[in-house]
Amino acid sequence: MAPRGLPEPVLIRGTGLLGTSIGLGLRAAGADVYLADPSPSAQAVAEDIGAGLAYPGDLSGAPTATGSSGDTGTTPDGTGALPGTVVVASPPDVTGQVVIDSLLRFPGAVVLDIASVKGQIQRQVRAGVVDGVLTEAQAARYVGTHPMAGRERSGPVAARGQLFTAAPWVVCADQDTAPQAVAAAEEIAQILGATVHRMSAEDHDASVALISHLPQIAASLVSSRLQETPAASLALSGNGLRDTTRIAASDPQLWVQILAGNAPDILRILYGVREDLDRLITTMEDPTAPGARLDIAQLIAEGNAGHARIPGKHGAPPQAFAVVTVIVDDTPGQISAVLQDVGQAGVNVEDLRMDHSAGHEVGMLEISVLPGRKQELMDALGAQGWKVV
Numbered sequence: 001m002a003p004r005g006l007p008e009p010v011l012i013r014g015t016g017l018l019g020t021s022i023g024l025g026l027r028a029a030g031a032d033v034y035l036a037d038p039s040p041s042a043q044a045v046a047e048d049i050g051a052g053l054a055y056p057g058d059l060s061g062a063p064t065a066t067g068s069s070g071d072t073g074t075t076p077d078g079t080g081a082l083p084g085t086v087v088v089a090s091p092p093d094v095t096g097q098v099v100i101d102s103l104l105r106f107p108g109a110v111v112l113d114i115a116s117v118k119g120q121i122q123r124q125v126r127a128g129v130v131d132g133v134l135t136e137a138q139a140a141r142y143v144g145t146h147p148m149a150g151r152e153r154s155g156p157v158a159a160r161g162q163l164f165t166a167a168p169w170v171v172c173a174d175q176d177t178a179p180q181a182v183a184a185a186e187e188i189a190q191i192l193g194a195t196v197h198r199m200s201a202e203d204h205d206a207s208v209a210l211i212s213h214l215p216q217i218a219a220s221l222v223s224s225r226l227q228e229t230p231a232a233s234l235a236l237s238g239n240g241l242r243d244t245t246r247i248a249a250s251d252p253q254l255w256v257q258i259l260a261g262n263a264p265d266i267l268r269i270l271y272g273v274r275e276d277l278d279r280l281i282t283t284m285e286d287p288t289a290p291g292a293r294l295d296i297a298q299l300i301a302e303g304n305a306g307h308a309r310i311p312g313k314h315g316a317p318p319q320a321f322a323v324v325t326v327i328v329d330d331t332p333g334q335i336s337a338v339l340q341d342v343g344q345a346g347v348n349v350e351d352l353r354m355d356h357s358a359g360h361e362v363g364m365l366e367i368s369v370l371p372g373r374k375q376e377l378m379d380a381l382g383a384q385g386w387k388v389v
């Protein structure tokens with residue numbers, strides 16, 4: 001059944017990781033979805049995995065309004081319906097242009113984009129009005145959005161319909177945005193299981209500079225130190241390294257556009273990081289000097305304080321979970337067997353991760369639970385014969 005309140009069909013322009021994931025999620029909810037991508041292979045993969053149908057209209061060439069006067073409600077070749085909603089999921093540097101093209105081409109449609117930086121696209125749309133390319137009414141049908149969910153891989157093959165479940169989805173409307181554009185954007189976020197956060201484009205860009213772009217830079221800087229590291233050193237790696245570097249595997253093509261597109265906000269943060277780093281370097285040059293140990297302790301304590309402010313699951317207040325560690329053989333079925341016993345004990349799993357130690361055929365399954373349930377779970381698993389540490 002088609003979702004209520006979402007103008008359909010939905011046309012997704014750009015069928016990479018994000019566009020295809022949105023298509024899969026909307027299709028699963030029963031929406032009509034069309035797909036279009038200048039890369040025929042990206043579009044074919046997205047179609048093949050069930051993210052929607054190929055858009056039957058022609059999107060090449062300069063836009064001419066399809067659907068204004070003499071509106072037939074169908075594509076010029078008459079084989080498909082005109083989109084009610086357009087989701088632009090192309091790379092950030094062409095997104096403004098594809099948004100403007102969509103506003104001109106589909107006079108009846110709401111147009112939203114999902115690019116990682118919002119200010120530059122909003123400015124491009126506003127410039128379109130100033131330059132006379134767009135009318136104010138056309139620009140009002142645009143709303144910028146950003147799902148705060150992704151993967152370090154790109155392309156439709158990595159797409160997941162569940163990618164947005166419980167993730168924040170920012171909607172950057174302003175006083176000029178048409179209510180139906182905001183409603184369509186929020187409806188898509190809700191259908192895909194995300195939580196809507198309304199924010200100005202400026203506040204969004206300042207926020208993501210810190211919570212998304214700085215972590216990417218930090219992961220890349222740390223990982224780049226590993227390039228020449230001997231394999232014997234890397235063999236000692238544990239979760240500390242993995243946790244701080246996972247997103248270093250991200251797509252350089254995408255990130256050059258994100259970082260360049262949000263340079264002023266990122267620079268402000270980098271200046272602060274540089275100050276802290278300079279201070280640490282001075283301290284480390286003479287770690288026995290009076291006050292040096294205090295300086296180091298302060299740096300770690302400041303990190304503790306910042307880390308404690310990161311919200312918990314589903315945006316709940318930060319909460320320290322207790323961890324129960326179970327040693328399991330590295331053989332099929334072990335994890336599900338432990339989890340079955342956790343379920344039998346009636347304890348909710350708040351988080352879960354697996355740690356391996358190089359050269360051993362065992363894994364350490366770390367089960368995070370509410371602190372009040374820790375002892376009870378340890379006792380229950382111990383009674384079932386599990387090695388609890």
Ligand SMILES: NC(=O)C1=CN([C@@H]2O[C@H](COP(=O)(O)OP(=O)(O)OC[C@H]3O[C@@H](n4cnc5c(N)ncnc54)[C@H](O)[C@@H]3O)[C@@H](O)[C@H]2O)C=CC1
Binds near residue numbers: 013
């Ligand atoms: N990768 C991530 O984790 C996240 C990405 N985003 C944003 O989503 C957007 C898409 O990113 P991904 O899906 O990761 O990239 P991707 O590289 O997987 O896919 C981008 C797709 O856009 C297509 N494309 C190129 N030029 C186009 C044009 N002129 N019109 C339509 N399509 C065009 C490409 O052929 C490609 O298939 C970007 O704006 C990115 O900032 C947002 C949240 C998370």
Ligand SMILES: O=C(O)C(=O)Cc1ccc(O)cc1
Binds near residue numbers: 147149151152212
């Ligand atoms: O992999 C992760 O944890 C991410 O944070 C991915 C991501 C990348 C780009 C975005 O604009 C939003 C999210």
